[in-house]
Amino acid sequence: MLEAASGTPSLTWAPVLAPLARCTRVVAYDRAGLGASDPVHRLSLDSAVEDLAALLSRAGDGPCVVVGHSWGGLLAQLVAWAEPGLVAGLVLLDPAHEEFQPWLGRVAEGMHARQLAARTALRLTGRSRHRHALREAARTADDPRVRDLLVDAWLAASGGRQQVRSAVGENRMINEAAAEIRRRRAASSLPDVPVTVLSASRGMPDGMRRRWTELQKSVALSAPAGEHSVVPAAGHHFHSSRPDVVTQAVLDVLARAGR
16 A cells, blocks of 8 residues: 655556556555545545555555555554554554654745745646646656556546645645644553565755654664665655665565565
8 A cells, every 4th residue: 555745646656556566456545635545625644644544454465565655654654553453464654653744744835835826826827737747757657558548537536726726735734633643652652563664865954854764763763573775875855766676665565564
């Protein structure tokens, strides 16, 4: 089960979908209000956890390995605390942390809000979205026919007014939930399943990067079967730039979990 970063559609997983699907069943989904999912009036921490738990309970025969990026990595932990029987293993890619997320979330929320304002004021709903879709498709496929399909999918799944509003709302919800997530972490523990935490090494000032990496390392150390490593020369979205590293990490956890 692939869980994307805050405010982003499941298409961000496109670079790793094909290599993983050759070896196992893979599910990627759009959270409420994002991508192709229905709009929602209000998001909450509980609804996000319940939605993921419901998907895991119906995804296949037995517990799943959950792969989460950024906020998706924190959401994966929340589900593992609440419903450990649904989780066979965790792969957390530069996962968000409640002690760091509020700052990061405010930046993301501001970016989404400015994006929505710019699109509304300048009517930038066509050309800029198409350039973004072309960029993302080029990272994923060499076949022109597949690229065209990916461009169409990106245009449908991101950048619309409702989708941007939902992204802003999700980031705001995450920021407001930091204290509750802190409480749940203190009262819970990760199950005794394989856990791999991968940290980026670039993309922000050194002091901030060190702080975030230390928090991510602490997540791995809190797991009975946790492992942590830093991906060299990799920014936050390294499942796009280094899909080989992510694919291997997922396959390793699947093997350790006997899935």
